[in-house]
Amino acid sequence: MSTQQQKPNTQETPEDPEMKGAESPQQERLKEKESDMVDETSVDESELEGDTVLIKVFRYDPEVADKQEPRFDDFHVPFKKGMTVLDAVMYARDTYDSSLTFRHSCRQAVCGSDAFFVNGKQRLGCKTQISELEHPVRIEPLPHQEVVKDLVVDMDHFYDQMHTVEPYFQNEDTPDASDLEEQRQTRENREKVKMSTRCIWCGACMSSCNIxxxxxxxxGPAAINKAYRFAMDNREGEEIKEHRLRILExxxxxxxxxxxFSCTEVCPKDIPLTEHIQELKREAVKKNLKFW
Amino acid sequence: MAERYSSFAPGGTTWLLQRITAAFLVVVLAFHFFLLHFVNHAADVTFMGTQARMENVGYFLTMVLFLIAGTFHGVNGVYNALVNQGLQGTQKKVVLAVLVIASVALIAQGTYVATVMAGWT
Amino acid sequence: MSQSYNRGLIEDFGRWKEFSAGMWAWIFHKFTGWMLIGYLFTHIAVLSSALTGPEAYTNTIQGLESLFIIRVLEVGLLAVAVFHILNGLRLLMVDLGIGLDTQDKSFYASLVLTAIITVASVPTFMDGVTI
Known part of the structure; x- marks a missing residue:
């Protein structure tokens, strides 16, 4: 289940190195799954092959007089099988307009820098297939955050909230180094926090949250999920767990x-955010009831 | 061990109370609708009939508790809706004060009306 | 091609077509909640006619109940209350961590049940009144 186990797959010699590189292992896994069941998507893709896709991209630049009024630019991008939204905006930037600005780095849903508002939903650009979207594809910066330029939003507030929950492991009680011991976690406990560890700080959930x-x-959902990841980790003591719950309550x-459930629906890593938040609510209530 | 916090954090108390009143209201609201629209037709309500019901101490207490739970649940819901929309600072305090006063007035008035209905005044 | 773009309300309720089940459930729950607390205040005000005397109370209630519009509003109140109860049960389950994967289906179920109960109650609510 973990991403590490899939690594050998990416070592295969890809027929089309450029396109292979843009796919995450998870997408490959999903494709393998889907290829057995759904043939329609591949039919769709071959229909699109050779066509161009119309993308409408939000443009705004407060530093240039002509661009202070937000607008949408149309780009016609030649479609390639397996093309993602990120591939499309990269093509648009590289071919038509080098001033088109957006964040991206790993292109495989790990760095979490390319969350956009695509066709009315928060999605990760590198993990969203063009073939799965309605056309034309409308690409906007994440809602509820200040737009810095084009698709780039100010993430400071998001990071502030993440740091509020002290998103790091806190246990000074380390085993003696001379014993060569490790801080072990039970398999069950690992399973419990597994999904919550997958957060890539992309901010899609926070952007989708009406509250x-x-x-x-x-x-916000991301910070609470981060707190869940540590509060539920048995290697941390009771004392620190209480401290974490005090921040959350x-x-x-x-x-x-x-x-x-907006956050749960948009999370590109499929983290059950609402479930985690609800569990923490119950934990907080239980903790307080204990001392009555 | 760290110091024990024996008091409920404010958010947690009202959250739990909102759920507890909800569970109570689900039952009593359904009962109330059923009694006064199906068992007794609302159009046939008379003071005599109302008094006959209210004289029963169990019914009286249920109705007063229904009023208190309903007021808390509803007003707390309104307050939370406003906090969710980013209400803060002085405005928040004023809104809270107004809502508390309105709730107390509603409960007082309702309880008084119920005792009059029961004929105990 | 330049299109003015408002990042104000459009981000929230202007996007209503893109809302998912959970969001709709929340909007309906808040809306019905506001109606119910508003009604509670009105309800106590109307019942306060009992303070004037038994006659006034009976006359007020029967006078109101003889109005067609009041009966229609009562059906509306029933629909609002039933939805709030059913979706409230759904939310209690969600709070207990039950059925989070089927929360959209339970929302649709509460909508359908509300409709059925409301329609089935119309004859009782409309009994003995004409326009």
Whole structure:
């Protein structure tokens, strides 16, 4: 299940090195799964082959007089099998307009820098197949964040909220180094936190959350999930878990979640965010009931 | 061990109370609708009939508790909706004060009306 | 090609066509909640006619109930209350961590049940009143 196990797959000599590189191992896995069941997608893709795809990209640049008024630019991008939204905007930038600005790095859904608002939904550009979208494809920066330029949004607030929950392992009680011992985690406990560890800080969930949009102090799904990852880790002591719960049970912590499931639906790593937030609510209530 | 926090964090208390009142209201609201629209037709309600019901202490207490739970659940819901929209600072305090006063007034008035209905005044 | 783009309300309720089940459930729940708390205040105000005397109370209620529009509003109130109850049960389950994977289906189920109960209650609610 883990990404590591899939690594050998990427070592295969790809027929089309450029396109292979843009695919994440997860996409490959999904494709393998789907290829057995659905033949339609491949039919669709071959129909699109050789065609151009129309993408409408949000443009805005406060530093250039002509571009201070936000607008959409149309780009006709030649379609290639396996093309992602990120591939399309990269093509547009490299071929038509080098001023088109957006963040991207690993192109395989690991770095979390290319979350866009694609056809009305927060998606990861590198993990979204053009063939699966309605056309024309409308690409906008993430909602509820300040736009810096084109598709680049200001992530400072998101990072602030992430740091509020102290997103790092805290246990000074390390085994003696001379014993060559490790801080072990049970398999069950690893399974419990597994999904929550997958967060790539892309900010899609926070952007989709109606409450985070209204209440600026709300920690937001990503930060709460990060807190879950450590609060539920048995290697951390009871004391630190209580400390974590105290951060979460503030007025603008877990209680603001209205279980709209927006975050869970947009998460590109399929983290069950709402489930984790709900569990933390119950944990906080239980903790407080204990001392009555 | 670290210091024990024996008091409920404010958010957590109201969150739990909102759920507890919800569970209570689900039952009583359904009962209330059923009693006054199906068992007794709303159009046939008279003071005599109302008094006959209210005189029963169990019914009276249920109705008063229904009022208190409903007011808390509803007003807390309104307050939370506003906090979710980013209400803060002085405005938030004023809204909270107004809502608390309105709730107390509603519960007081409702309870008074119920005692009059029961004929205990 | 230049298109003015408002990043204000359009990001939220202007996007209503793209809302998913969970979001709709929340909107309906909040909306019905506002109606119910508003009704509670009205309800106590109307019942306060009992303070004037038994006659006034009976006359007020029967006078209101003889109005067609009041009966229609009562059916509306029933629909609102039933939805709030059913979706409230759904939310209680979600809070307990039950059925999170089928939360969209339970929302549709509460909508359908609300419709059925409301329609089935119309004869009882409309009994003995004419336009």
């Amino acid at each position: 985070a949009a209204g209440d600026n102090e709300y920690l 503030q007025e603008h912590g877990v209680w603001r979640c209205q279980t709209q």
